[in-house]
């Protein structure tokens with residue numbers, strides 16, 4: 001196809017606007033993509049096949065508000081965009097907004113202010129205070145494949161040792177000493193540091209960059225985006241989000257803006 005000045009592909013014509021909101025209401029079903037590997041936002045129990053998490057409960061609240069059921073679509077960070085575009089009305093679960101993704105999806109209003117910060121075994125926390133501390137040949141950084149953590153590590157730690165691992169067990173690897181440090185969303189770092197005695201946020205109040213979390217929506221129906229944003233704005237301000245998050249995080253404030 002055509003390319004713009006940055007060499008990015010540009011669509012020749014915008015796809016026809018659909019009435020996604022009406023379709024979801026008529027079908028009585030909302031298709032929601034989630035990875036199930038990122039507590040406290042989305043976690044799939046492989047034994048019971050049950051999904052839990054803040055964003056899982058939020059999606060259920062949206063569906064209840066619409067009076068529809070959820071069809072959950074399991075995805076991975078690597079295939080999130082492809083699965084979302086092919087099969088979902090919404091994607092949830094600790095998803096960072098970024099310009100690459102925004103080329104193909106709308107994001108809702110922001111839910112959390114966030115950024116990347118390190119987590120390491122507590123006895124080593126003083127060694128990982130800066131990007132330069134981590135960008136060293138003898139420092140092993142660990143992250144899952146396909147998300148923004150991989151992007152961050154590859155861009156900032158070219159001299160470091162980089163290893164990938166499936167996400168749900170990644171902090172066990174870190175605690176066991178099979179990697180030195182993980183640079184991930186501050187919200188996750190605070191949550192995990194609370195869960196694992198051996199792991200500590202090395203810079204609990206600082207981040208190396210800035211990002212926002214939101215839910216992904218298709219670009220094909222502006223009315224649907226308005227609807228979901230209106231629901232979300234109310235849920236963020238009337239105590240719904242806090243009530244849903246509280247059992248997961250207690251008093252830990254996940255967002256930078258608090």
Ligand SMILES: O=C(O)C(=O)C[C@]1(C(=O)O)C=C[C@@H](O)C=C1
Nearest residue numbers: 038094095096147148149150184
């Ligand atoms: O890609 C994103 O948006 C994410 O927030 C996912 C991501 C990542 O960046 O790798 C963030 C934290 C989890 O540990 C796993 C995946």
